[in-house]
Amino acid sequence: MSRLEIYSPEGLRLDGRRWNELRRFECTTSTKNSSNNSDGSSYLEMGQNKVIAVVNGPMEPLNKAQVNQEKALLKISINLTKFSKMRRSNSSNKNEKRILEMQTALERTFSETVQLNLYPRTMIEVKLHVLQQDGGMMGCLINSVTLALIDAGIAMYDYISGVSVGLMDQQPLLDLNSLEETSLSSITLGVLGKTEKLSMLLIEDKIPLDRVESVLSIGIAGCHQIRDLMDAHLRRAGAEKLEKLSHQ
């Protein structure tokens, strides 16, 4: 057992949050200043997670063999930098099995929501750079991909927002940080917009079946909150962009 008091009897967690509170969520889009760089980008800070996402495309596929006549090819790559953790990792994280798995999970999630059929014979490439990791990384990656894709103007049916939820005894805890993540069993879910449809569900630990429902419901509520935060930011950024254009 861990010596840390993950959830105090007064209902406070290690970082002072309640069970249903999210971490600090800050995002910016169009982080690159010149347009020749990329078609869309985002920088997301969720707690201590820091992720840069860069979208290129729709563009001509690099490899002719990859051309799909019906729809676009969505490629997501994750670059987990060596300095992203407290201790620097000596090995390159590329081609690690865990990373490859995360890439495929993200690709599958987003190829359902992005309207790929509108961009036949093209490729959409998303590059994710994790500068710092602090628990719930998968949820953070989902959010940053969504923001970058919308910034690039790529048609999607709705937002996908992701968050992790852990289970402490009987109590579900929303949006785990790295300390909580190492000591609790947790799930990550991706929710489509304001609906209750799950576009991704990642359970890597054991969760008692009779508790799954309460865990999922708080997760969905958390995802809706994140969706509202992203929406508010994107609308503000869009209004600013429009104002700038109208002044020119």
Added chain:
Amino acid sequence: MSLLSVTEQEYLRTSLESKNNNNLQPIRPDGRKIDQFRPMGISLDFLPTSNGSTRLVSSDGTEIIVSSKVECVDATGLDLGDFLVIDLDIQGYRDDSIYVNQMKSILYKSLNSKLMESGCLKINAKYSFKLCLDVLVLSKFSYPLSLISMAIYTTLQSTNVPMLLESESEKNANISGRSGANQPKDIELNIDELPQFNDYDMKPLNFQSPLIFLIALIGDNCIVDPSELESSVADNCLLVSFYDKKVTAPIKSISLNDSYIKGFTPQHLQKSIKLVEKIAPDVVAALN
């Protein structure tokens, strides 16, 4: 790589080659003077888990992130080359490509000897810090080495290392003060103990890393910080390092394109070094 027609290339070359008579400067496509850099923005210390970090964004869209981490290592049996690790990741290039490795080795060579000379990584007789620099180039349009060296400079300027506990540093001072007496018992004690660090107090690393300037040679002219277009018509390019208020080794030539490659004369070298001596103090002042 820029796609220019033969006519466009000739036009660019003629305007950049133009002689410096009647106080006319060579005309650069973006209207800069020969000793002028492109504007850039730098933000510092945005990664709490690193000892120092920099994000550098240049106006042409080059974006570089540098993080420095220090760890405490047992220095016995380590070579002088083991205290610095530089990792360079340029998007779109393989880690083992010549392009990346050449840049990595230039950075390492220019940095390592100066870092060892300054002795700022030493903790005590047995232990030392090891510095790990990770450079991530998110996007680049011209040869990014000069910008990387600037990003490393500001990173190391903002790097903080843990401080020894007061009792520890006193003990070390005593030992080094009594080094004439050289009591073997004391030294053994010192060797056995791991250094104890203060939990919260940090002190700056205090190391000014060398800067590398990129000078493109076109005709008789030397221009600083060539852009993508200028690189594509340059005869040759000189890398000039600047450290501790003077130009130092390594000075190296590289070719920036495949179509115009010419040698350079001693006059070029002299001119470039003069140019760097003139502009470098301003660059250092701006980075501080």
